[in-house]
Amino acid sequence: xxxxxxxxxxxxxxxxxxxxxxxxxxxxxxxxxxxxxxxxxxxxxxxxxxxxxxxxxxxxxxxxxxxxxxxxxxxxxxxxxxxxxxxxxxxxxxxxxxxxxxxxxxxxxxxxxxxxxxxxxxxxxxxxxxxxxxxxxxxxxxxxxxxxxxxxxxxxxxxxxxxxxxxxxxxxxxxxxxxxxxxxxxxxxxxxxxxxxxxxxxxxxxxxxxxxxxxxxxxxxxxxxxxxxxxxxxxxxxxxxxxxxxxxxxxxxxxxxxxxxxxxxxxxxxxxxxxxxxxxxxxxxxxxxxxxxxxxx
Numbered sequence: 001x002x003x004x005x006x007x008x009x010x011x012x013x014x015x016x017x018x019x020x021x022x023x024x025x026x027x028x029x030x031x032x033x034x035x036x037x038x039x040x041x042x043x044x045x046x047x048x049x050x051x052x053x054x055x056x057x058x059x060x061x062x063x064x065x066x067x068x069x070x071x072x073x074x075x076x077x078x079x080x081x082x083x084x085x086x087x088x089x090x091x092x093x094x095x096x097x098x099x100x101x102x103x104x105x106x107x108x109x110x111x112x113x114x115x116x117x118x119x120x121x122x123x124x125x126x127x128x129x130x131x132x133x134x135x136x137x138x139x140x141x142x143x144x145x146x147x148x149x150x151x152x153x154x155x156x157x158x159x160x161x162x163x164x165x166x167x168x169x170x171x172x173x174x175x176x177x178x179x180x181x182x183x184x185x186x187x188x189x190x191x192x193x194x195x196x197x198x199x200x201x202x203x204x205x206x207x208x209x210x211x212x213x214x215x216x217x218x219x220x221x222x223x224x225x226x227x228x229x230x231x232x233x234x235x236x237x238x239x240x241x242x243x244x245x246x247x248x249x250x251x252x253x254x255x256x257x258x259x260x261x262x263x264x265x266x267x268x269x270x271x272x273x274x275x276x277x278x279x280x281x282x283x284x285x286x287x288x289x290x291x292x293x294x295x296x297x
Contacts, residue, residue, distance in 0.1 A: 010034065014041040021071075021254060024048060027121040028129050032057040039068040046250050048075040050137045050271035051264070053129030055293045058268050058275075062296055065264035073250040073260040074267025076141045080246035085261075086235035087221040088146050095223055095234065096211030102143050102188045104207040106136045107196035111174060114167040123170035125278075130172045133274040136192050139205060140277070141262075141270030146209050146218065149184040150269055150297065154276045155286040162195045178277045183289075190277070269297055 007013050013022070014037055021044035024034045032052040038045045051074050052058035065072045078084055091099065112122050121127035128134040144150060158176020174195065180188040196203050207218040214225040221235040246262070253260050272294055280287040 011037065014038055014043065020044060021046070021250075027118075027127050028053050028134055029121070029127045032061045035061055035072070036064045039064050039070060039072065042070060044071040044250075044254050046073045046075065046247070047267065049141075049267065050129055050133050050274065051267035052271055053125075053133055053275065055272060055275060058271055059293070059296050062264055062268050071250065071253045071260060072264045072267075073246070073253065074262040074264065074270070075246070076138065076262040076266055076270055077243045077246040078138055078142050079145070079262040079266060080249055081242040082238040082245070083221050083235040084142070084218060087216065087218055088142075090223075090234045091146055091209055091211070091216055092148060095213070096209060096216050097213030099147060099186055099209055099211050101210040102147060102186065102208065103210070104139055104143055104188065104190050104205075105202070106139050106192045106205050107203055108135075108192075108194045109196055109198035109203060111163050111166075111194045114163075119167060123167060123172050125172050128172060129271075129275070130278050131174065131192060131194070132176065132178075132278050133271065136190070137270045137274045139192075139207065140190065140273040141266065142207055142218065143180075143188055143190070144269055144273055145266075146207070147182050147184070147186045147188070149182040149186065150294075151180040151188070151273055151276055151289060152183045153286055153288045154178055154180045154280040156277060156281045158281045161193075173281070176277075176281055178280070180273075180277070265297055272297075 022038050024031055024047045028050055031047055035045050035047045052061055112118060156176055156178035158173045160170065160173060161175040163174050175193040178190045209216045209218060214223055216223050222231050222233055224231045249261050252258065276287060276289060276292050279292060
């Protein structure tokens with residue numbers, strides 16, 4: 001509608017003085033390079049998740065973003081869901097007592113389209129960061145947020161289980177299971193599959209937070225007390241799309257100078273949590289946050 005100008009070299013866009021803010025919605029392996037260049041050019045940046053796919057590149061982006069005077073909003077859009085924000089606030093206030101365990105999942109009914117526009121990069125971890133980093137960074141960010149800590153170590157198993165070599169040459173996983181232990185002692189059990197029948201029970205995304213006083217279903221904002229007490233809803237559902245709210249928050253931060261709901265630390269910690277799980281599976285070992293080289297958050 002607005003006849004946007006196009007470029008064969010994205011760097012030339014950053015040279016334009018009339019452009020104040022950029023959205024980075026490219027294949028994941030380009031996020032860090034583009035975000036750093038945009039920040040150094042004095043642009044406000046909305047960077048889609050994950051903010052990066054390697055610890056080394058994320059470290060560099062964190063350094064630049066922390067020293068930038070412009071806004072950096074990570075595309076962790078669940079941070080802008082009003083009901084989720086209200087529910088996690090209640091958890092942090094102690095509605096479920098001390099948080100001790102979280103069970104979460106992301107179970108899709110199908111793989112990404114094998115002949116779609118993203119097929120040339122999505123199925124290759126050197127470009128996407130693998131399924132966990134491209135997809136479940138959203139879910140793991142919510143777990144970090146609810147647990148109010150970062151993982152200390154992780155271990156797990158996974159691979160190309162159902163869609164074997166489909167599309168040809170793929171090297172990413174289509175299913176895995178992970179166990180995380182957090183710095184504050186909380187345990188997280190997380191699974192993801194790309195072959196969960198849509199009409200079967202327990203499809204799609206679920207996050208259950210267990211505490212000493214009961215458990216909270218984050219997806220329904222419902223608290224279930226121990227000893228068969230009556231459940232109660234902690235927050236009402238909001239119909240507006242979270243991505244719309246997230247973009248609105250980005251604009252508001254530019255206008256008013258307030259802190260983004262998903263700043264560089266939220267973006268980096270979510271991405272690094274997914275990378276920790278990915279590398280634990282790849283290396284077939286219990287992998288620590290420290291071994292991953294994370295000492296910069």
